[in-house]
Amino acid sequence: MSQISKSFNGIKVLNSVDFELRRGEVHALMGGNGAGKSTLMKILTGVYQGDEGQIFIDGSEVSIQQPNDAKENGVSMIFQEFSLVPTLTVAQNIFLTREPRNNLGFIDEKECIRQTEQLLNELNVNIDRNIPVEQLGVGYWQMTEIAKALSQNTKILIMDEPTSSLTKNETEVLFELIDKLKAKGISIIYISHRMDEIFRICDRITILRDGKHVMTSPCSELTMETVIQHIVGGNLEHAFEWKDRNYQRNQEPVLQVRNLTSGRRVNGVSFDLYRGEILGIAGLMGSGRSEMVRAIFGIDPIDSGEILMNSQKLSIKKPEDAIKAGIALVPEDRRMQGLILDHSVKDNILLPILSNIKKGMFIDDAKGNQIASEFVTRLNIKTDNIFKTSRLLSGGNQQKIVLAKWLANSPEILILDEPTIGVDIGAKTEIIEIIRSLADSGKAIIVISSELPELLALSDRVIVLNEGRVTKEMDRKEIASEEVLQHAIQVV
Numbered sequence: 152m153s154q155i156s157k158s159f160n161g162i163k164v165l166n167s168v169d170f171e172l173r174r175g176e177v178h179a180l181m182g183g184n185g186a187g188k189s190t191l192m193k194i195l196t197g198v199y200q201g202d203e204g205q206i207f208i209d210g211s212e213v214s215i216q217q218p219n220d221a222k223e224n225g226v227s228m229i230f231q232e233f234s235l236v237p238t239l240t241v242a243q244n245i246f247l248t249r250e251p252r253n254n255l256g257f258i259d260e261k262e263c264i265r266q267t268e269q270l271l272n273e274l275n276v277n278i279d280r281n282i283p284v285e286q287l288g289v290g291y292w293q294m295t296e297i298a299k300a301l302s303q304n305t306k307i308l309i310m311d312e313p314t315s316s317l318t319k320n321e322t323e324v325l326f327e328l329i330d331k332l333k334a335k336g337i338s339i340i341y342i343s344h345r346m347d348e349i350f351r352i353c354d355r356i357t358i359l360r361d362g363k364h365v366m367t368s369p370c371s372e373l374t375m376e377t378v379i380q381h382i383v384g385g386n387l388e389h390a391f392e393w394k395d396r397n398y399q400r401n402q403e404p405v406l407q408v409r410n411l412t413s414g415r416r417v418n419g420v421s422f423d424l425y426r427g428e429i430l431g432i433a434g435l436m437g438s439g440r441s442e443m444v445r446a447i448f449g450i451d452p453i454d455s456g457e458i459l460m461n462s463q464k465l466s467i468k469k470p471e472d473a474i475k476a477g478i479a480l481v482p483e484d485r486r487m488q489g490l491i492l493d494h495s496v497k498d499n500i501l502l503p504i505l506s507n508i509k510k511g512m513f514i515d516d517a518k519g520n521q522i523a524s525e526f527v528t529r530l531n532i533k534t535d536n537i538f539k540t541s542r543l544l545s546g547g548n549q550q551k552i553v554l555a556k557w558l559a560n561s562p563e564i565l566i567l568d569e570p571t572i573g574v575d576i577g578a579k580t581e582i583i584e585i586i587r588s589l590a591d592s593g594k595a596i597i598v599i600s601s602e603l604p605e606l607l608a609l610s611d612r613v614i615v616l617n618e619g620r621v622t623k624e625m626d627r628k629e630i631a632s633e634e635v636l637q638h639a640i641q642v643v
């Protein structure tokens with residue numbers, strides 16, 4: 152891609168960007184939230200057209216005006232939100248709308264299954280091809296998407312944060328699959344904010360910042376520090392550094408969870424949470440972490456056990472009950488749940504705190520603007536102004552708005568499920584700082600995170616969940632390294 156520029160409403164989001172991809176390489180496309188990564192990829196996949204610039208594939212200039220042109224040129228993208236039909240089988244999904252037909256024009260199911268077998272065997276992937284994909288884990292959904300892309304003669308495969316909903320094992324399987332794709336000569340553009348993954352599987356890195364190409368280099372010639380410096384455009388101070396916080400754990404706990412059981416995944420969880428404390432919840436995917444907080448917040452029904460707040464028993468039957476009691480949950484799938492996309496950045500941030508910024512009967516607009524602007528600055532939300540429609544912001548910036556909204560509200564107990572998924576490295580450290588300062592002001596905070604460095608940077612205490620039970624509790628001071636926590640998570 153050569154000298155690609157793109158503006159929206161007169162604002163340049165890509166400025167003469169060059170991007171080069173070699174055959175059979177895995178090329179990381181990195182940059183802060185709103186740097187222009189998705190826009191560049193949307194131009195390559197025909198969703199948008201660039202205002203300026205050229206695209207060459209195998210040395211010849213191509214015209215990609217619409218998604219079909221990209222497909223014809225062998226370009227496919229695997230989205231974070233998978234596009235499979237849950238009730239169809241793997242084979243049916245792979246050939247959906249392109250089913251092989253027999254002489255009479257009917258769908259040739261056998262041929263469809265034969266070609267699927269061949270594809271999956273080539274990839275050395277073991278999936279049950281005959282059951283609906285909804286019965287398969289997320290990792291298999293992704294494999295199906297990849298197989299689907301390959302069935303369309305893909306030469307260039309774009310993966311956008313492909314591991315964000317995968318377990319550790321599924322991630323390993325994906326990485327093996329990526330190796331096989333490379334060996335077949337397929338080129339991969341890999342978008343991720345997870346530094347360790349990039350260094351593990353990528354050959355080269357290209358970094359964009361504010362719509363400009365900053366650098367392209369082989370991974371082997373870069374350190375994580377240099378990459379971070381290029382992404383944020385300077386030094387990042389105190390990245391992921393844990394500081395011992397002073398808080399009193401000798402008083403009554405603010406929250407007591409006793410033998411909580413809910414659905415199949417939560418089997419008798421007990422723990423206490425103290426005012427001013429940040430409690431980290433660790434555990435593998437499927438350990439019941441998210442389900443536990445969903446039950447506390449009244450999304451899933453509680454089968455047995457009890458929850459006490461300030462020593463009073465709570466009856467939580469729906470989220471409103473939890474909110475009334477002073478509990479807030481920022482869910483993991485907040486992109487779907489947390490944002491009114493057609494409202495402005497400002498409206499979204501202020502929604503939960505409107506009653507706090509009233510002046511007589513009216514909303515104090517100046518104060519509202521000030522609070523919204525403050526969060527936009529603190530979390531470095533990339534937007535032209537606070538009045539911009541949230542839909543038009545990049546994915547990571549939308550995530551930041553949802554976080555800002557709950558951080559501004561600051562309830563007595565704040566539960567954050569994977570607070571920094573999809574958020575860039577600069578904002579991650581800022582979010583950690585904000586969570587810490589909320590705890591310093593006396594709030595009690597529960598954080599679920601699969602990213603252990605983040606969990607360790609935040610937590611005063613960590614509990615490990617396994618099969619819906621607490622299997623270990625550790626003071627942060629006792630956790631000497633990431634490996635110690637990793638070990639605790641994996642040992643039953």
Ligand SMILES: Nc1ncnc2c1ncn2[C@@H]1O[C@H](COP(=O)(O)OP(=O)(O)OP(=O)(O)O)[C@@H](O)[C@H]1O
Pocket residue numbers: 159160164182183184185186187188189190191533534543544545546547548573
């Ligand atoms: N349709 C649009 N209208 C107006 N502005 C847009 C539109 N699409 C993207 N933008 C703006 O372009 C900039 C780049 O967004 P883009 O989605 O490419 O970022 P990104 O690097 O993929 O970020 P993230 O890591 O958060 O996914 C953002 O400031 C965004 O608000």
